[in-house]
Amino acid sequence: MSTRTEVTSAARIVVKVGSSSLTTAAGGIDPERVRRLVDVLAGVRARGTEVVLVSSGAIAAGLAPLGLKKRPRGLAAQQAAASVGQGLLVHRYTEELARHGLIAGQVLLTVDDVTRRAHYRNAHQTLAELLQLGVLPVVNENDTVATHEIRFGDNDRLAALVAQMVHADLLVLLSDVDGLYDGHPSQPGTRMLHEVRGEADLAGVQIGSVGAAGVGTGGMVTKVEAARIATGAGIPVVLTSADNASAALTGDAVGTLFHATGKRRPTRLLWLAHATEPKGRLLLDAGAARAVVSRGASLLAAGLTGCEGAFEAGDPVDLVDPAGASVARGLVNFDASEVPGLLGKSSAVLLQEFGEGYDRVVVHRDDLVLL
Numbered sequence: 138m139s140t141r142t143e144v145t146s147a148a149r150i151v152v153k154v155g156s157s158s159l160t161t162a163a164g165g166i167d168p169e170r171v172r173r174l175v176d177v178l179a180g181v182r183a184r185g186t187e188v189v190l191v192s193s194g195a196i197a198a199g200l201a202p203l204g205l206k207k208r209p210r211g212l213a214a215q216q217a218a219a220s221v222g223q224g225l226l227v228h229r230y231t232e233e234l235a236r237h238g239l240i241a242g243q244v245l246l247t248v249d250d251v252t253r254r255a256h257y258r259n260a261h262q263t264l265a266e267l268l269q270l271g272v273l274p275v276v277n278e279n280d281t282v283a284t285h286e287i288r289f290g291d292n293d294r295l296a297a298l299v300a301q302m303v304h305a306d307l308l309v310l311l312s313d314v315d316g317l318y319d320g321h322p323s324q325p326g327t328r329m330l331h332e333v334r335g336e337a338d339l340a341g342v343q344i345g346s347v348g349a350a351g352v353g354t355g356g357m358v359t360k361v362e363a364a365r366i367a368t369g370a371g372i373p374v375v376l377t378s379a380d381n382a383s384a385a386l387t388g389d390a391v392g393t394l395f396h397a398t399g400k401r402r403p404t405r406l407l408w409l410a411h412a413t414e415p416k417g418r419l420l421l422d423a424g425a426a427r428a429v430v431s432r433g434a435s436l437l438a439a440g441l442t443g444c445e446g447a448f449e450a451g452d453p454v455d456l457v458d459p460a461g462a463s464v465a466r467g468l469v470n471f472d473a474s475e476v477p478g479l480l481g482k483s484s485a486v487l488l489q490e491f492g493e494g495y496d497r498v499v500v501h502r503d504d505l506v507l508l
């Protein structure tokens with residue numbers, strides 16, 4: 138079998154493991170599966186490669202202690218299960234990593250942590266420091282505080298964003314299925330794709346949701362989306378089963394390899410483009426639309442003709458050209474109620490009329506992504 142240099146040459150790898158790969162048939166965390174995974178990760182560390190683990194399983198781990206038979210539907214119950222389960226999950230990782238002389242560091246992230254500039258910087262710095270100290274970060278979504286609106290809901294995309302945040306050289310997605318198939322793997326005659334070089338290879342592939350175990354979320358849809366985000370940012374992705382973890386991480390050609398398709402771009406922006414629901418629309422005049430699209434300029438109030446929606450400062454909004462096309466998405470610096478007072482005014486006028494702070498740009502170029 139050929140060896141994948143994308144794997145063997147990677148100095149930093151993000152590994153994501155899904156709930157379905159950590160649970161027993163009866164539900165709850167399977168300590169054996171955690172142990173086997175940690176043994177593999179310790180092997181990767183032993184050859185000098187840094188590892189960040191993104192682990193699902195908090196909700197699954199909380200089911201048994203709460204006497205629940207299956208993943209609850211309601212958000213509050215899921216949050217409660219995650220609250221109970223996350224501690225147990227990280228405890229398992231801490232114990233297993235300690236057998237190899239390694240230290241686990243829990244990192245719980247919300248959508249805000251990868252979209253808002255200040256939060257993003259914090260998360261980035263924390264992860265960088267943990268890696269510097271030789272700690273193995275164990276990341277999960279902060280399920281207990283995430284609401285429907287500000288929730289990834291799945292860890293696949295979170296893992297892709299973490300991979301970019303830590304400038305990983307490779308993302309490995311471990312699931313209960315050994316690769317991406319051209320149809321749902323339960324259907325006879327479906328075949329595994331060994332390599333995906335771009336969108337063309339995905340044409341005609343039936344990408345289904347949740348697997349048979351019923352503990353995961355998102356199924357293949359979110360994994361392919363995660364692969365798009367990572368590869369579009371220059372990071373190759375290997376998708377395979379947790380049982381293949383050892384082979385995948387030593388570079389064997391198992392599962393599906395998604396080749397890098399793009400150059401690295403800032404994480405938050407990819408998230409904005411791919412997964413954020415805009416909370417409103419800013420209407421731009423022709424000059425502003427041109428400046429944003431062709432020159433990568435920040436959006437100034439002078440180029441605004443109106444707005445729609447009930448957004449607050451910091452929310453994602455679409456920037457719409459005079460023809461009604463959404464040309465960009467960005468994080469707005471004003472509440473919707475403030476915008477009418479700003480329309481068409483230069484920064485100097487705003488400063489004069491409203492004082493300090495109102496001369497700021499409406500959407501900063503660093504918080505903008507073209508659609």
Ligand SMILES: Nc1ncnc2c1ncn2[C@@H]1O[C@H](COP(=O)(O)OP(=O)(O)O)[C@@H](O)[C@H]1O
Binds near residue numbers: 155312316343349354
């Ligand atoms: N085209 C496909 N190729 C492979 N698996 C698929 C496909 N379509 C749907 N699936 C399902 O996606 C499941 C994996 O997703 P999920 O259950 O969310 O796992 P995880 O907990 O690892 O995130 C597989 O078990 C499989 O049944």
Ligand SMILES: N[C@@H](CCC(=O)OP(=O)(O)O)C(=O)O
Binds near residue numbers: 154292
């Ligand atoms: N944050 C959640 C993960 C959600 C989930 O089930 O994700 P996944 O199994 O990766 O599809 C948890 O820890 O239970």
